[in-house]
Amino acid sequence: MNLEAVAKRARVSTATVSRVLNNLDVVKPATRARVMKAVADLNYYPNLNARSLAGGKNRTLGMIASNLENPFFFDVFRTLEADAHARGYELVAANTGYNPEQLLNSVRLMIGRRVGGLAVIVSEMEPDLILELERSNIPVVFYDVGIVKPKISNIRVNYRRGIEEVVKYLHGLGHRKLAFIGHHSTLGPTSEREKTFTDTAPSYEGTEYRTVVNQDGPDGGREAARELLDSGYRPTAIICVNDFMALGVLRELRERGMRVPEDVSVTGFDDITLAEYCYPALTTVHIPRDRIGHLVFEALTADSDRASATGHEVVVEPELVVRQSTAPAGVPQ
Amino acid sequence: MNLEAVAKRARVSTATVSRVLNNLDVVKPATRARVMKAVADLNYYPNLNARSLAGGKNRTLGMIASNLENPFFFDVFRTLEADAHARGYELVAANTGYNPEQLLNSVRLMIGRRVGGLAVIVSEMEPDLILELERSNIPVVFYDVGIVKPKISNIRVNYRRGIEEVVKYLHGLGHRKLAFIGHHSTLGPTSEREKTFTDTAPSYEGTEYRTVVNQDGPDGGREAARELLDSGYRPTAIICVNDFMALGVLRELRERGMRVPEDVSVTGFDDITLAEYCYPALTTVHIPRDRIGHLVFEALTADSDRASATGHEVVVEPELVVRQSTAPAGVPQ
DNA sequence: TTGAAAGCGGTACCAG
DNA sequence: CTGGTACCGCTTTCAA
Numbered sequence: 001m002n003l004e005a006v007a008k009r010a011r012v013s014t015a016t017v018s019r020v021l022n023n024l025d026v027v028k029p030a031t032r033a034r035v036m037k038a039v040a041d042l043n044y045y046p047n048l049n050a051r052s053l054a055g056g057k058n059r060t061l062g063m064i065a066s067n068l069e070n071p072f073f074f075d076v077f078r079t080l081e082a083d084a085h086a087r088g089y090e091l092v093a094a095n096t097g098y099n100p101e102q103l104l105n106s107v108r109l110m111i112g113r114r115v116g117g118l119a120v121i122v123s124e125m126e127p128d129l130i131l132e133l134e135r136s137n138i139p140v141v142f143y144d145v146g147i148v149k150p151k152i153s154n155i156r157v158n159y160r161r162g163i164e165e166v167v168k169y170l171h172g173l174g175h176r177k178l179a180f181i182g183h184h185s186t187l188g189p190t191s192e193r194e195k196t197f198t199d200t201a202p203s204y205e206g207t208e209y210r211t212v213v214n215q216d217g218p219d220g221g222r223e224a225a226r227e228l229l230d231s232g233y234r235p236t237a238i239i240c241v242n243d244f245m246a247l248g249v250l251r252e253l254r255e256r257g258m259r260v261p262e263d264v265s266v267t268g269f270d271d272i273t274l275a276e277y278c279y280p281a282l283t284t285v286h287i288p289r290d291r292i293g294h295l296v297f298e299a300l301t302a303d304s305d306r307a308s309a310t311g312h313e314v315v316v317e318p319e320l321v322v323r324q325s326t327a328p329a330g331v332p333q
Numbered sequence: 334m335n336l337e338a339v340a341k342r343a344r345v346s347t348a349t350v351s352r353v354l355n356n357l358d359v360v361k362p363a364t365r366a367r368v369m370k371a372v373a374d375l376n377y378y379p380n381l382n383a384r385s386l387a388g389g390k391n392r393t394l395g396m397i398a399s400n401l402e403n404p405f406f407f408d409v410f411r412t413l414e415a416d417a418h419a420r421g422y423e424l425v426a427a428n429t430g431y432n433p434e435q436l437l438n439s440v441r442l443m444i445g446r447r448v449g450g451l452a453v454i455v456s457e458m459e460p461d462l463i464l465e466l467e468r469s470n471i472p473v474v475f476y477d478v479g480i481v482k483p484k485i486s487n488i489r490v491n492y493r494r495g496i497e498e499v500v501k502y503l504h505g506l507g508h509r510k511l512a513f514i515g516h517h518s519t520l521g522p523t524s525e526r527e528k529t530f531t532d533t534a535p536s537y538e539g540t541e542y543r544t545v546v547n548q549d550g551p552d553g554g555r556e557a558a559r560e561l562l563d564s565g566y567r568p569t570a571i572i573c574v575n576d577f578m579a580l581g582v583l584r585e586l587r588e589r590g591m592r593v594p595e596d597v598s599v600t601g602f603d604d605i606t607l608a609e610y611c612y613p614a615l616t617t618v619h620i621p622r623d624r625i626g627h628l629v630f631e632a633l634t635a636d637s638d639r640a641s642a643t644g645h646e647v648v649v650e651p652e653l654v655v656r657q658s659t660a661p662a663g664v665p666q
Numbered sequence: 667t668t669g670a671a672a673g674c675g676g677t678a679c680c681a682g
Numbered sequence: 683c684t685g686g687t688a689c690c691g692c693t694t695t696c697a698a
Contacts (some may be wrong), residue, residue, distance in 0.1 A: 005694060014691085015668070019693095043465060046447040047691050051693075054673080054693040055694085092425040092426075109381070251612075274607075384675080556685080
């Protein structure tokens with residue numbers, strides 16, 4: 001089923017069918033109607049591969065995420081997709097599972113597809129990546145990779161401030177024995193959070209801390225908490241790199257009979273919906289994922305002449321959200 | 334950057350470059366090496382659109398899901414993707430948000446892309462869908478749509494048995510006032526669960542029940558629980574259509590000061606990872622999502638001559654998993 | 667307003 | 683083992 005079949009049935013040329021299908025309003029209404037009918041009769045749908053090959057354009061955007069299972073990434077995906085659909089774009093997503101090799105793979109695939117724009121929302125990184133992306137000449141937006149080059153935009157979240165607020169808040173509650181639970185990632189948001197933590201914690205006198213990492217997700221969080229507690233260290237507050245991992249921490253604590261927040265306070269990061277649904281509801285730092293999604297879409301579809309030509313950077317400010325998983329530190333043991 | 338550029342640089346024809354890129358081992362090692370070098374030098378990546386246009390083949394599979402945010406769908410996606418990658422396929426996903434219109438859209442898009450196979454894992458349905466899919470001549474696998482046609486496979490879960498076991502189990506615990514919380518969907522798995530419930534419940538003497546539906550997800554679950562309880566009805570056990578919604582039910586109960594499972598028992602369905610992480614851990618029905626993912630992949634890539642040519646059906650058996658959210662019914666109020 | 671035809675970047679068949 | 687070349691299905695001048 002192709003253009004020619006439709007053309008034949010409508011007694012016009014393929015060029016005209018193409019015009020109708022692309023809404024080039026130069027076609028005589030009568031002709032247009034005839035074509036439309038043929039299209040409907042034949043149940044015809046254009047071959048998108050041929051279309052983007054011939055047109056050199058592509059109304060398909062790509063998004064590569066580290067872990068779509070983590071609601072943080074998914075929420076960005078969701079709003080990006082909504083924006084895309086609203087403006088007649090399509091979005092294809094790829095998951096790297098924090099695997100740098102897979103990241104490179106996905107990027108090449110997206111380039112191979114000649115997507116109209118590519119959002120790289122990942123925590124891991126690959127050296128060759130930036131270079132290849134630059135050469136590809138595709139509009140790209142990174143999330144939290146500190147590189148701004150022509151055609152490459154950047155959206156960052158002020159993690160530093162987020163973590164600082166958490167530490168300050170906990171310190172204000174009297175917590176002096178802290179722990180940080182993070183996840184593996186070569187570079188990017190995560191390590192920035194961790195680094196900020198190890199930078200900040202010591203600035204408060206008399207504060208002890210320890211750090212442990214594991215994979216992203218409830219399982220990883222639980223495992224990390226287990227390792228932390230098995231070491232004998234007894235923090236009064238545990239700061240998690242994100243809410244998704246905090247879920248696992250809460251569980252481990254619960255199973256050990258440690259009460260939250262009476263015995264130990266726990267904080268997350270991101271403010272995913274689940275943060276409100278777990279028990280106890282999680283004190284966390286809100287990151288406006290919908291705003292990020294919108295920004296990504298804009299950056300990807302901006303006129304290549306202006307902003308994107310230079311590559312711009314936007315910083316998003318996070319905000320502390322206090323719920324039930326934190327409380328004043330108890331009497332030191 | 335195209336084949337010709339590479340060919341020129343390697344001093345061979347485009348045909349040879351193509352052979353090298355496709356591992357047709359008829360190329361002399363020396364030549365192959367030269368081509369490889371040119372490819373590397375030029376940082377060349379084949380245009381996938383052109384490739385599938387010319388080749389008529391497509392190593393890209395598609396998966397359409399109702400709600401990728403629901404871990405059930407995501408888990409299927411994950412294993413399908415893993416299988417695909419392992420065998421050199423790619424997977425593009427689309428989300429319908431339970432919207433039939435969006436479903437049709439996505440299907441057309443996938444057909445437009447001429448994907449090599451399409452998995453339709455959704456709860457909603459569109460009349461035109463089956464027809465269009467059939468004409469497309471693309472291998473298709475449905476999840477729980479009771480239609481088997483040539484080239485269309487079907488994977489079903491024996492929901493009926495799952496629900497029956499839940500009801501029987503709860504009845505054994507003495508529960509006589511039940512409630513079912515489901516989500517909207519025109520047809521498919523969900524309504525089958527609900528139907529099974531309304532079929533089964535009355536078969537136990539003295540059993541009362543009520544049903545309420547809302548959107549999928551914790552928010553919807555919470556809202557449904559709210560509506561249920563606001564009506565004045567006081568079930569001793571609430572059966573949720575899936576774990577994702579049960580999360581919200583647990584929260585609403587908690588906020589109303591109703592203890593689970595002392596005051597009311599709650600069950601989920603699917604056995605997502607989160608079911609173990611919520612509080613209390615959820616009694617649910619396990620569905621082997623990895624197995625489903627594998628089955629989907631197989632069905633999509635099976636030799637079109639055999640099985641898929643006829644279209645086959647596989648039934649997966651679920652299994653009750655008892656955790657902490659259920660207990661014997663207390664004294665009637 | 668419409669048609670003819672030249673690509674877009676590959677693949678695959680046919681020679682050599 | 684390698685090159686020439688006819689498409690794949692659609693977009694886009696260029697003419698008419």
